[in-house]
Amino acid sequence: MWNEELTASLTEYGFKQSMNDYSLYIFSKNSIFIALLVYVDDIIITGNNISEVEKVKHFLKTKFMIKDLGELKYFLGIEVIKTKDGMCLSQRKYCLDLLNEFGMLGCKPINTPLEINTVLASEATEHD
Structure with missing residues (x-):
């Protein structure tokens, strides 16, 4: 039900739901572009106009009880690092957590598990 209400509200605002990824909503008007991505109860909002992004957040706050967590740092195991570029x-972090979970954190790294240019071939076996 929540997703239906969210979709109806975003459509009311002028967003269009992506037909390729139903969790992605796009707002595009004149030179303004805003993308909104939903995963369960988490929402990421980004765009090329900060004041318009703020308007979307305000609109959502009038419709739902939401909390702005500020700049994105982690999402679905992906760390987001802001750079000058x-x-x-x-x-x-996700990879380190996996290595730790399986007791491989102290393992030595290797560039490739096989020698470069190794060719793998299967030997055909005869069936009677």
Whole structure:
């Protein structure tokens, strides 16, 4: 039900739901572009106009009990790092957590598990 209400509210505002990814909503008017991504009860909002993004947040607050968590730092195991050139998306923490979970945190890294240019071939077996 919540998703239906959210979709109806976003459509009312002028967003269009992506037909390729139903969790993505796009608002595009004149030179303003806003993308809104929903995962369960988390929402990421970004766009090329900060004041318009703020208007969307205010609109959502009038419709739903939401809390603005500020700038995005983590989402679905992806770390978001702001740089002078833009953003860097990294799964370093997620990978370290996996290595730790399986007791492999102290393992030595290797560039490739096989020698470069190794050719793998299967030997055909005869069936009677």
